[in-house]
């Protein structure tokens with residue numbers, strides 16, 4: 001049975017052993033999992049096989065950003081590894097995203113979703129200003145998401161605060177993946193543009209990425225089950 005929940009648990013761990021221990025407690029019907037830079041750097045691609053063997057759909061979050069040829073080839077390798085979703089940075093530009101989309105289109109029966117990161121959820125207006133972007137996060141997300149869509153991306157990573165606007169602007173089928181999800185009372189940490197799981201879903205998010213609120217909870221499974229319950233997902 002495939003996953004019933006929009007939750008993607010970020011397995012941000014410094015060792016493969018810790019990430020597998022957590023994954024073994026989770027249920028592939030209750031969540032998908034995400035492998036990011038920390039875990040992939042320590043474990044390499046074998047972690048993808050291990051998580052697939054446990055029955056999980058895997059989001060490979062390496063946020064590729066490089067010249068078009070390099071990124072297209074990296075995305076192709078990720079798809080070959082059978083990941084459910086892979087991401088690039090929208091700020092890499094149209095040619096980089098089009099080359100990546102073409103690489104996946106050329107694969108027979110491609111099933112990997114290709115998503116572009118817009119403005120990181122850890123950034124606010126003052127962070128953008130410092131890197132030379134003089135518009136609001138919402139305006140910049142809108143511009144990058146429109147570029148991502150017209151460059152052949154299946155969707156974007158944004159904050160749930162932009163989900164409603166993007167859903168209206170770009171249509172309900174354009175996939176919105178939203179980190180910066182914090183249940184009421186959870187520590188915000190380094191995230192700036194946050195929302196609760198229920199608010200994010202009503203705003204139009206398709207998938208909710210959650211790391212620390214689940215992985216650092218005293219009872220991760222109870223927390224995940226409770227978040228699913230608030231979203232009406234009963235597994």
Ligand SMILES: O=C(O)c1cc(=O)[nH]c(=O)n1[C@@H]1O[C@H](COP(=O)(O)O)[C@@H](O)[C@H]1O
Nearest residue numbers: 010036061119120121157179209210211212
């Ligand atoms: O692409 C991502 O997944 C991502 C994009 C973004 O804008 N913000 C963001 O937090 N993420 C990732 O989502 C996860 C959020 O983790 P927590 O803040 O612990 O819930 C981390 O693994 C981040 O790398």
